[in-house]
Amino acid sequence: MIEVTGLIKRYGAFTAVKELSFTVRPGEVLGLVGPNGAGKTTTLRCLAGIIPATAGTIHIAGQDLTADPVAAKRSLAFFPDEPRLFDYLTVRQHLAFVARIYGVAHHEDIAQPLLEELEIADKADQLPGELSRGMKQKLAIACGLLHAPSVMFFDEPLTGLDPLGIRRMKDSILKRARAGATVVLSSHLLHLLEEVCSHVLILKKGEKIADGTLADVSARFANGEANVSLEEIFIRATGGTES
């Protein structure tokens, strides 16, 4: 469960996120969409506790992220668009390190099936430098899933993946959501929203333009027309410009 109330993020005089409030329940997948510079990544980074919000409250799995960040972070996982890995740690060593950070007892019992599910078990002793972009992404996912998070944030999860990798990533997100995880993802790819997201939140210049289920948002911007594509909905909602 994610509860966001009055989230504001300022960089000096520039306000990147303005008074944002929304709730995502277990099993829901919320897609954050908007033109470039809309504040999607900033919002995700605030929700994941990477950057402090200027104002507002964020509750992750019932824990206040500002008051008790350690407890809140135990329940979440953040997957950046570019997998950030440690150059000197093999796949297996990455999992051992993350297990110790999160205190995952007997992590080998969890890690092995996870590596097999993500099809990188045969790369367990390789360094990130020896892995392809897709394999690195899988390793980052394995690290994020090791502590069984109930809340997940994906920033542009399909970046750099091949068609098979895209299919697997979508399946993986849906699988976790069906298992009861709360998922928020940001993407420019509207087909990803159609296939994976149950809810959508459209941002423009840091402000919420619309949110709700895909059907609700589509109905709001369809102006009574039938068969309006999601792309058209997005363009109508955002005014067709970045500014």
Place this chain on the structure above:
Amino acid sequence: MFGALLYLRLTSLRNTVLSRVRRLKQPKYLVGAIVGAGYFYLMFFRRMAAGRPPVHGPGAHGPVTVPPELLPTLLALGALILLVIVVLGWILPDQRAGLTFTEAEIAFLFPAPVRRRTLILYKLINSQVAIMFTAAIITLVTGSWGFLGGSALTHGIGWWFILATLNLHFMGASFAMTRLLDNGITPWRRRFAVLGLVALVALVTLAWLWRDLRAPAAADFESFRTAAAYLNTLLTSGPLPWLLRPAEFVVGPFFAPDTPAFLAALGPALLVFALHYIWVLRSEVSFEDASIAKSEKRAAKIAAVREGNWRAASGAIKARKPAFRLASTGRPEVAFLWKNLLSTFPIFRLGTLVTLALVILIGGLWIDVFPGYRGVQTGASAFALFMVAYTLFLGPQLARQDFRSDLLNTDILKTYPLRGWQVMLGQILTPVAILSSILWLALLILLLMVHFRQLAWLTPSLRLVIGLGLVPIVPVLCALQLLVPNAAALLFPAWAQTMRNRSERGIEMLGQRLIFIAGQLVVIVLALLPAAGGAALFIFITQHWIGLPAAVAVAAGGVVACLAAEVWCGLWLLGERFEKFDLSAELRP
């Protein structure tokens, strides 16, 4: 076409200079430039201006401090060194000729209607900027080596001849070796051929010298002058002068003691340079494939350097066995120690530390039994003292297996369920362990090897107490020192990012590094003052009542407590800063 290439080179050069000048608008670069320029002035220009003759005008060449009769020997020695470098250039390479182009140059120039010869010429002109800069810097740093005679100008031009001719020679050699490779002569066959030729020449020369010259006698080593005279006879007899002659032509301008000699040396040097130039331009071998591979490697290296990843840049990363087994549960800070130890050399392990300590202990006690080995003790003590000073002053700059190396992974570190101080503590554990180990070993050497006869008050029991007292002080002191560069990375990440990028050059970068080292020293001195002052006062007051060893022991405990408190405060403050840290905002221009 060549005009376009020249335009590319000159425009790139002009834009580089302009961007360097423009960035002086930022205070960090301006202050760095001022400090760097001041350093250069104090270290080199002032010395040259004060102690060296003027470059031009009457009295341009001062008295030659090297005896004139030694100059031919030095010239021959210089030529011999150059010849050895040239021979190595024919032995070591094992790849096809590949001129170094940037990725952009390859993308634009390789598909363009440009002749191969024009590309070679372009590379030759390109390399001149670096060669001229290197020649100028060597001349500046060596203070123009006025003892050889000549002037800064003649030495600068002399260096240019040496470097430019070597550059041409290596390029020509790489083309020739590629041609050999195309004709089925593998690198090993070529090496055997070159080594065989070198051995043959050496044998003939030795035989000649054996026949014509006498073996060196003790009298030849009585003084520097007699040794030089014998060496001169060796180098100017038999076939050696002929062998060395082309190389002597190249180094001739550098060794010229005055202007007439310099002008006379220019002709032969230019002749060798021109012959090399013709040789290279006439060498038509395919270098494109190797150049592309080289360029890709270079681009990856630059990307790694920009991320501050030096091991990746040197291509030396390989999976290692961890220093210890990491349990799944326990203090999370230990995970950082475990992780960061994996990023360093495998010698930094507990087993190595214990083994070295045992070797030093046994060796120190063994040497102590034999008075004849006092020299070894003195040498070892001097080495240990040097290690202590080096580790204390430069250790925190060199052991960077901490937050500085993980700066770009900040986003991930911040998602971990840890307080900021826990991350910072975990991050500094590895450099603390490395630096402490080196200091402990050096202190052990000092404890065992230093002669204490002149210091009667330094009794064995007091030495032991001081040694034991320093054991816990060392890691706390190292931690305190490491807080400074880590704090800098957190407080001024943009600066730290630039400092990490060792490919960034220029006077302003030198100045920035100097400011940083000076700042670190000031902070450390200020942090040490309360502990050191308190300890000194305590020992001074209490030594008459409780005895010196006991006073030192208690004072050492106080120093540890004081420094530990400072470290804890520092970690807490850094942790607070880390929790509010936003790298993307900090690096925003």
